[in-house]
Amino acid sequence: MIDDATFWTLTVLLGIGTFLIRFSFLGFFGRRQLPDWVVLHLKYVGVGVLPAMVTPLVLWPQATGGETDPARVIAALVTFLVALRLSVTGALLAGMGTLYLMQALL
Amino acid sequence: MTRKAFWQGYRDCAPFIAVVVPFSLLFGVVARDAGLDLLQVMAMAVLVIAGASQFTALALLQEHAPVFIALIAALAVNLRMALYSAALVPHVGHARLGIRALMAYLMVDQAYAVAVKTYEEKPGMSRAEKVAYYFGVMALICPFWYGCTLIGALVGTAIPTSLQLDFAAPVCFIAIAAPLLRSLPHMLAAAVSVGCAILFAGFPAGLGLIAAALVAMLVGAQAELALRRRAARREAEGRA
Numbered sequence: 001m002i003d004d005a006t007f008w009t010l011t012v013l014l015g016i017g018t019f020l021i022r023f024s025f026l027g028f029f030g031r032r033q034l035p036d037w038v039v040l041h042l043k044y045v046g047v048g049v050l051p052a053m054v055t056p057l058v059l060w061p062q063a064t065g066g067e068t069d070p071a072r073v074i075a076a077l078v079t080f081l082v083a084l085r086l087s088v089t090g091a092l093l094a095g096m097g098t099l100y101l102m103q104a105l106l
Numbered sequence: 107m108t109r110k111a112f113w114q115g116y117r118d119c120a121p122f123i124a125v126v127v128p129f130s131l132l133f134g135v136v137a138r139d140a141g142l143d144l145l146q147v148m149a150m151a152v153l154v155i156a157g158a159s160q161f162t163a164l165a166l167l168q169e170h171a172p173v174f175i176a177l178i179a180a181l182a183v184n185l186r187m188a189l190y191s192a193a194l195v196p197h198v199g200h201a202r203l204g205i206r207a208l209m210a211y212l213m214v215d216q217a218y219a220v221a222v223k224t225y226e227e228k229p230g231m232s233r234a235e236k237v238a239y240y241f242g243v244m245a246l247i248c249p250f251w252y253g254c255t256l257i258g259a260l261v262g263t264a265i266p267t268s269l270q271l272d273f274a275a276p277v278c279f280i281a282i283a284a285p286l287l288r289s290l291p292h293m294l295a296a297a298v299s300v301g302c303a304i305l306f307a308g309f310p311a312g313l314g315l316i317a318a319a320l321v322a323m324l325v326g327a328q329a330e331l332a333l334r335r336r337a338a339r340r341e342a343e344g345r346a
Contacts, residue, residue, distance in 0.1 A: 018187070050219075057276035095273070096274065
């Protein structure tokens with residue numbers, strides 16, 4: 001069981017902290033012009049963050065207790081190729097579909 | 107015009123409903139399973155609206171980690187949003203403080219990715235249209251986030267684990283990231299991001315992600331500068 005006081009303390013602080021992170025630049029520096037070098041690096045936020053977030057989820061999923069699962073690795077690659085060539089919706093369907101197929105086959 | 111931009115955002119974001127639905131459903135199911143009551147599950151979804159950190163917080167609560175540690179880990183997972191916040195400034199930084207606060211509250215991975223991609227593809231959008239577009243995106247995602255968390259919490263353990271809903275999260279992030287690979291520096295940055303994530307796997311939760319992202323951003327930016335220098339040099343040689 002999770003203690004009520006612990007839960008509410010964590011949830012309220014996490015809510016406030018997460019809001020402050022999201023508000024940081026928009027809220028405090030909103031009307032200021034950003035320097036060129038900042039703009040240059042910001043172009044690479046998406047490709048910097050997302051692959052690093054995906055990698056551990058694919059290689060060491062919690063669902064398998066952190067064991068690498070070939071079905072998930074293959075499904076991730078298929079998702080990537082479909083997203084690159086076709087569409088986002090297609091990639092989502094192909095990704096989950098490949099996972100089910102691979103788990104049925106392997 | 108802003109109304110048109112609002113509905114454009116609403117439509118552009120539609121594919122990501124396929125991601126938000128399983129992710130929020132799953133959170134509802136897992137949180138109830140961990141012993142939270144309905145009010146607690148919904149409070150977390152509404153106050154935090156950040157799936158990855160909600161899962162992190164939940165896992166650490168279950169392990170009876172100290173509140174302070176759970177808070178730091180969950181916040182570290184969300185640090186990436188400071189980067190989103192900065193990336194949105196050139197586009198919507200002009201809005202009123204109250205509007206910006208609301209935008210900040212609603213800032214999620216999908217909204218950021220869809221909005222910034224559109225802003226870059228359509229430089230002709232007015233400032234008001236960009237703000238309207240952003241809220242259009244969230245007007246679709248947000249109700250689904252709350253609603254499906256509630257449904258997940260209500261149906262609880264009735265969803266079979268054989269559906270592997272946990273895998274919807276990485277599939278979603280891959281689908282968002284792939285279209286971003288539109289130049290050599292972007293591809294290089296993404297490859298470095300994956301490599302560093304593996305290299306930094308032993309770092310405490312969230313820190314490896316931040317470190318990998320920072321290295322990848324540096325590499326991407328430097329690659330772009332190197333390409334620009336080479337192009338300038340070629341041009342100079344051509345003229346000589």
